[in-house]
Amino acid sequence: MKAAVWYGRQDVRVEDVPNPLHPPPEQIQVEVAWCGICGTDLHEYIGGPVYIPQDAPHPLTSVRAPVIVGHEMSGRVIAVGDGVQNFAVGDRIVVCPIIGCQQCRWCRSGSMAQCDKVAFLGSSWWGGALSERLNVYAYQCFHLPDTISDEVGALVEPFSATVRAVTTGKIGPDDNVAIVGAGPIGLMALLAATLRGAKRVAAVEVAHRRKETARKLGATDVIDPAKEDPEKRALEITEGEGFDVVVECAGQPMTAQLAGKLTRTRGRLIVMGVFEKPAPLDLTDLVFREKTVSGSMSGYGLYDDTIRMMTDPRFKGEELITGRIPLEDLVGKGYHGLLYEKESNVKTLVSPH
Numbered sequence: 001m002k003a004a005v006w007y008g009r010q011d012v013r014v015e016d017v018p019n020p021l022h023p024p025p026e027q028i029q030v031e032v033a034w035c036g037i038c039g040t041d042l043h044e045y046i047g048g049p050v051y052i053p054q055d056a057p058h059p060l061t062s063v064r065a066p067v068i069v070g071h072e073m074s075g076r077v078i079a080v081g082d083g084v085q086n087f088a089v090g091d092r093i094v095v096c097p098i099i100g101c102q103q104c105r106w107c108r109s110g111s112m113a114q115c116d117k118v119a120f121l122g123s124s125w126w127g128g129a130l131s132e133r134l135n136v137y138a139y140q141c142f143h144l145p146d147t148i149s150d151e152v153g154a155l156v157e158p159f160s161a162t163v164r165a166v167t168t169g170k171i172g173p174d175d176n177v178a179i180v181g182a183g184p185i186g187l188m189a190l191l192a193a194t195l196r197g198a199k200r201v202a203a204v205e206v207a208h209r210r211k212e213t214a215r216k217l218g219a220t221d222v223i224d225p226a227k228e229d230p231e232k233r234a235l236e237i238t239e240g241e242g243f244d245v246v247v248e249c250a251g252q253p254m255t256a257q258l259a260g261k262l263t264r265t266r267g268r269l270i271v272m273g274v275f276e277k278p279a280p281l282d283l284t285d286l287v288f289r290e291k292t293v294s295g296s297m298s299g300y301g302l303y304d305d306t307i308r309m310m311t312d313p314r315f316k317g318e319e320l321i322t323g324r325i326p327l328e329d330l331v332g333k334g335y336h337g338l339l340y341e342k343e344s345n346v347k348t349l350v351s352p353h
């Protein structure tokens, strides 16, 4: 079968690899329909390895490079291993990329994403979603309802991460929310906050096309820090208070600092951005104004909620999909398109068939 294999930094090859064997007990074999390209895929490609084990085997799965990449997938069950219940050949599913040890305190308390030895589909697992087929554990799989297409189904994984952020931020109808950075994750966080009924959801962004997409997806306000004073504008929007919740989705030193400032007294700052190095935050401001800062990583445990939210007609998933490409175009149109034409690309989906 065809698969995209990470060999090293800037060395990802689409090549023929052996088919996965019949799934072992508790596992399912999935035929991939679509797989989205994620920001972490770009980090692995351009500056990796980040999560891919290269020098030593992964402590849980023993996987090491070269590995098949990809983790934002939808697909169809084509075989089931012994002991698998609730799934049958032909079922349409999505897959949570997190694989835990099942033994540590985090795995035993329902927080597998925090597992000390956590493994991820597409970086430390025996298969990735940028391939025709792969085996995964049944506990990673969730049914996709008929009302969600395979293409939009590939958005479940990244959207679930933003559902977690709005859950952590306890966003509800009384909240004025700001999303800092309207890239793929920021735009999904905007949708998640809107679907949770936030009073206002403002997008903070400088890029023209992203500002437009934010408006289309329901942003009540768009703040452009290159053209206006964002703090002044925030106070105007929120009747002098600042935002109840700010979700940082840009991962830059400047945006971290700004996100902290836009948060009101006793407000919540949720950090989703992936930072290349430590970023500054005014801790004295946090102390005096008693602001709370939380990190938020992956949507583990929230897939049912996420899928239910995506059946809401206000979830305009199609607006986020800006490209559909075959696996052969992964590096050129896929990675390079997202890295060097950020303005015109939000989410690129890849079909391995």
Ligand SMILES: [Zn+2]
Pocket: 038, 039, 040, 071, 072, 157, 158
């Ligand atoms: Zn992802």
Ligand SMILES: [Zn+2]
Pocket: 100, 101, 102, 103, 104, 105, 106, 107, 108, 115, 116, 117, 118
């Ligand atoms: Zn564990």
